[in-house]
Amino acid sequence: MGNDKYMQNAVTGWMVPHGEHSDIVMSTRIRLARNLRGFRFPISFPHEEAEKIGELIADALLIPEKKGYSYTRMSDLKKLDRQTLVEKHLISPQLADAVMYGAVLLSEDETVSIMVNEEDHLRIQCIYPGLQIENAYQKADETDNLLESRLPYAFDEQFGYLTSCPSNTGTGMRASVMLHLPALTMTKQINRIIPAVSRLGMTVRGSYGEGSEAPGNVYQVSNQLTLGKSEKEILAELANIVSRIIAHERKSREMLLGKSRLALENRVFRALGTLSYARLLPSAEAARCLSDVRLGIDLGLIEDVDMNILNELMVFMQSGFLQNYEGEELTSEELDSSRAKLFRERLQRRTEDSSRNPESP
Amino acid sequence: MLCENCKERPVSVILKQETPNGPVERNLCDQCAFNLQTFSFSPQQEPMSIQQFLSQWLTGEAIQPQTRGNQGMPECPECGLTFHRFLEIGKFGCPVCYDTFRERLPRVFGKLHNGSTAHTGKIPASFNEKMTIRKKIEALRASMQEAIQEERFEQAAVLRDEVNEWKRKLAAEPAEGGISDGE
Numbered sequence: 001m002g003n004d005k006y007m008q009n010a011v012t013g014w015m016v017p018h019g020e021h022s023d024i025v026m027s028t029r030i031r032l033a034r035n036l037r038g039f040r041f042p043i044s045f046p047h048e049e050a051e052k053i054g055e056l057i058a059d060a061l062l063i064p065e066k067k068g069y070s071y072t073r074m075s076d077l078k079k080l081d082r083q084t085l086v087e088k089h090l091i092s093p094q095l096a097d098a099v100m101y102g103a104v105l106l107s108e109d110e111t112v113s114i115m116v117n118e119e120d121h122l123r124i125q126c127i128y129p130g131l132q133i134e135n136a137y138q139k140a141d142e143t144d145n146l147l148e149s150r151l152p153y154a155f156d157e158q159f160g161y162l163t164s165c166p167s168n169t170g171t172g173m174r175a176s177v178m179l180h181l182p183a184l185t186m187t188k189q190i191n192r193i194i195p196a197v198s199r200l201g202m203t204v205r206g207s208y209g210e211g212s213e214a215p216g217n218v219y220q221v222s223n224q225l226t227l228g229k230s231e232k233e234i235l236a237e238l239a240n241i242v243s244r245i246i247a248h249e250r251k252s253r254e255m256l257l258g259k260s261r262l263a264l265e266n267r268v269f270r271a272l273g274t275l276s277y278a279r280l281l282p283s284a285e286a287a288r289c290l291s292d293v294r295l296g297i298d299l300g301l302i303e304d305v306d307m308n309i310l311n312e313l314m315v316f317m318q319s320g321f322l323q324n325y326e327g328e329e330l331t332s333e334e335l336d337s338s339r340a341k342l343f344r345e346r347l348q349r350r351t352e353d354s355s356r357n358p359e360s361p
Numbered sequence: 362m363l364c365e366n367c368k369e370r371p372v373s374v375i376l377k378q379e380t381p382n383g384p385v386e387r388n389l390c391d392q393c394a395f396n397l398q399t400f401s402f403s404p405q406q407e408p409m410s411i412q413q414f415l416s417q418w419l420t421g422e423a424i425q426p427q428t429r430g431n432q433g434m435p436e437c438p439e440c441g442l443t444f445h446r447f448l449e450i451g452k453f454g455c456p457v458c459y460d461t462f463r464e465r466l467p468r469v470f471g472k473l474h475n476g477s478t479a480h481t482g483k484i485p486a487s488f489n490e491k492m493t494i495r496k497k498i499e500a501l502r503a504s505m506q507e508a509i510q511e512e513r514f515e516q517a518a519v520l521r522d523e524v525n526e527w528k529r530k531l532a533a534e535p536a537e538g539g540i541s542d543g544e
Contacts, residue, residue, distance in 0.1 A: 040455040154456035160480025228477020
């Protein structure tokens, strides 16, 4: 595959399964919203302030110790490259649109991304694979301390960190965990869990946040409240809720396996067949099949597919990646065809391996 | 003629309704016409705007259109945002807005953050030192007052000197957030 190198570079830390409960928890993300004193928020700042903020933040992280961050202005990136960063969850769709003043500072391993002039002046984001709430927070906190020692933060004794949106005021922290919940979705229990979780001050939504659906049965659980609770309390509550959801998902998986193993096997292997042989793969179908195959691997029904490949495909199947991979803009049919080709190629190794070591009938 | 519904107030509305048995004309006072829910709004009142709805929900009080932008509606000196506009867009314009609208904010935050109105989480190191000193000064002042009340003047003088010492330290602390801005 000619573009293999591009794909290798495209793999980001959080896509490689790691950490506790990595079969269900895909990634953990901590985001801290911060603003600089003496400047208006991006919603109302003039051009000069935007420029100055970008310079101050870049200087704070780049010049003093050369911490291994790269600074990229949104205006220097092609639309497709911005979209690719969104698909890797390194920047928000909102920042990708903020072409005028937006920028991103990325750490070498891409676990830390600092968005500049999104809704707030600074949004420090750390993504870790699997369930690593403590580690992700520690890294975000460390980065925050470093920036705080060099920048005049807007902070208030009563209200905490001052943010553009009152829903972030206080800690400015949004902690979220991405979960793959196929069994809770199949058994429709997720519809009961979502309202229960929201009564506890947390939200459950699709992987791209507010308003997004849950393609591939991937849900994001995050804290809703940022004021009146310390970071530690919020993280402990999130960990508690997530562990309960994981336990529920496991129970449902066991139940499905026990009660309808054949139907489940049928579904899982049909999905693998579709991904391995389809010539046109619309993204919704690809996401659904990926979810089923993932479940098949987790339950031990499928043994010859590497979870790493699935995690990569989950990101690479998105339209920004595919178009970058093909090196041109694609129509929707071309996208479906390119996606199908990518899946065939990535899953090829599996069929080659199994033809060498055929399973007993 | 009296209203055919309440038979108390004079008729002010003639209501024509299409019914399965043909059109019917009813003579009603404005209150009965409104109460019969034939109208979607009260004759005295305009329908509620989204902004009024939001401001009522966030602050528990209605903002009358005539008070728009003035009369006790503070305006941020830094970015020009009015409280009215803040309720409309749901976003602050700059950090100074928090100071400008300080009195009204606990109500807003209470609704958004499940009753919480004050931060209890992380404090930036530079703020933390200042806050510790301020708290120390407050405590010393309280003890000083107590000493004066109880006529322990010598002790009160010692405490006064201590307060002054801490005040000097506070003044020597760098401005919050690392970069000095002449605060």
